[in-house]
Amino acid sequence: SEDGLWEKVLDLLSQEEKDSIKANEANVVEYFVNKVNGAKSEKPITQYKESFWTNEDTIKFTQDGNDTDGKVKAAAKFFDYFTEKGAGKILPDATTEKGADLTDIMYLKGSDKACLLTADDVVSAVSSLAYETQTYTEKVTNEKGKQEEKEVKVVTGITRIITIVLKDDAASVFKAYSMHDKKAILDEMKKASSYFTVDDYSVEFDGCTITATFNAVTDNILSTTYDKNMSVSTVVNGVGDLDYLGKQDLTFDCTDRMEYHFGWDDEAK
Numbered sequence: 001s002e003d004g005l006w007e008k009v010l011d012l013l014s015q016e017e018k019d020s021i022k023a024n025e026a027n028v029v030e031y032f033v034n035k036v037n038g039a040k041s042e043k044p045i046t047q048y049k050e051s052f053w054t055n056e057d058t059i060k061f062t063q064d065g066n067d068t069d070g071k072v073k074a075a076a077k078f079f080d081y082f083t084e085k086g087a088g089k090i091l092p093d094a095t096t097e098k099g100a101d102l103t104d105i106m107y108l109k110g111s112d113k114a115c116l117l118t119a120d121d122v123v124s125a126v127s128s129l130a131y132e133t134q135t136y137t138e139k140v141t142n143e144k145g146k147q148e149e150k151e152v153k154v155v156t157g158i159t160r161i162i163t164i165v166l167k168d169d170a171a172s173v174f175k176a177y178s179m180h181d182k183k184a185i186l187d188e189m190k191k192a193s194s195y196f197t198v199d200d201y202s203v204e205f206d207g208c209t210i211t212a213t214f215n216a217v218t219d220n221i222l223s224t225t226y227d228k229n230m231s232v233s234t235v236v237n238g239v240g241d242l243d244y245l246g247k248q249d250l251t252f253d254c255t256d257r258m259e260y261h262f263g264w265d266d267e268a269k
Contacts, residue, residue: 026119028127032162032212033115035221040106040114045098045263048105050091050256058253061236063246098263106260107226109178121172123165123207129216132157158216166208173205177228180256194240201234206253220264228256 039046096105106114119125134156137149166172182201189198205228212224231253238245 024127025122025125028125028162029117029119029122029164031127032125032164032210033117035214035219036106036114036212036224039221039260039262040102041112043096043099043102044265045096046100046102046105047095047261047263048259049093050258052091052256053254055253055255058231058251060251061245061248062250063248098265107176107178107258116175117164117166117172118175121167121175123167125162125164127160127162130159130161131155132159159222160214160216162210162212162214164210164212166205166210168205168207170205173208173228176210177208177226177258195242196239196245197237198234201232204231204233205229206231215267218264218266220267221262222267223259223261225260226258228258230254230256 092105096102103112104110108114108116132155133153135151135153137151139147140150142148166176186198186200207229209227209229210224211227213222214220215222231251233249233251236245236248236250238248
């Protein structure tokens with residue numbers, strides 16, 4: 001978790017309290033896995049959209065282990081633009097019909113399962129409730145026999161929100177996320193070859209997070225958002241206007257977000 005906050009909280013708890021939290025996390029993970037796998041097999045109307053962005057502040061060029069000068073750092077804006085544009089070419093944004101096959105649409109793509117996570121794969125798994133309310137006024141008679149208006153608040157909906165933070169090892173991440181074909185990404189990046197060339201890259205995961213919402217009354221899963229947070233390392237060769245770059249080591253942080261929204265018949269009533 002961010003800055004180790006979750007770990008610091010756990011350090012304040014007794015072993016019994018820690019065991020209770022871990023047991024609850026296992027229940028939360030199991031609930032999510034069952035629900036998202038159920039959605040993939042039941043095939044409701046599914047709206048899905050993927051987006052990608054880089055954290056410009058983290059783009060860092062180095063040469064022979066040393067930070068490079070301002071001119072090279074200015075080139076980060078070119079790289080940021082072409083990276084997001086290149087990745088964006090292969091990102092989906094569509095809606096299925098009810099009953100459509102979700103095998104290659106939902107994570108885990110190519111499988112009949114959407115998720116294989118267990119409690120051993122996560123740093124934390126938290127479930128909370130959000131209440132939707134509506135306020136209206138009604139006339140009541142007070143103790144003096146006079147009518148007055150009273151504000152009444154009623155609960156109109158309850159949403160369960162589950163947030164799961166995964167461990168950073170690839171084995172855990174691959175139980176919930178699908179990865180893009182590296183060749184497809186590199187092929188898109190080649191379209192920027194008049195500025196720079198990239199032959200390969202490596203990825204380390206950093207706090208990948210799943211956020212899911214459910215109708216707490218009907219128990220339907222309503223949405224899932226997968227944030228794949230990554231630190232990327234690569235080697236860039238400057239070309240043309242960026243020829244002055246030469247050969248540079250490059251690192252940057254980025255996020256690939258996949259969103260699914262599910263339309264169930266009983267939610268539309």
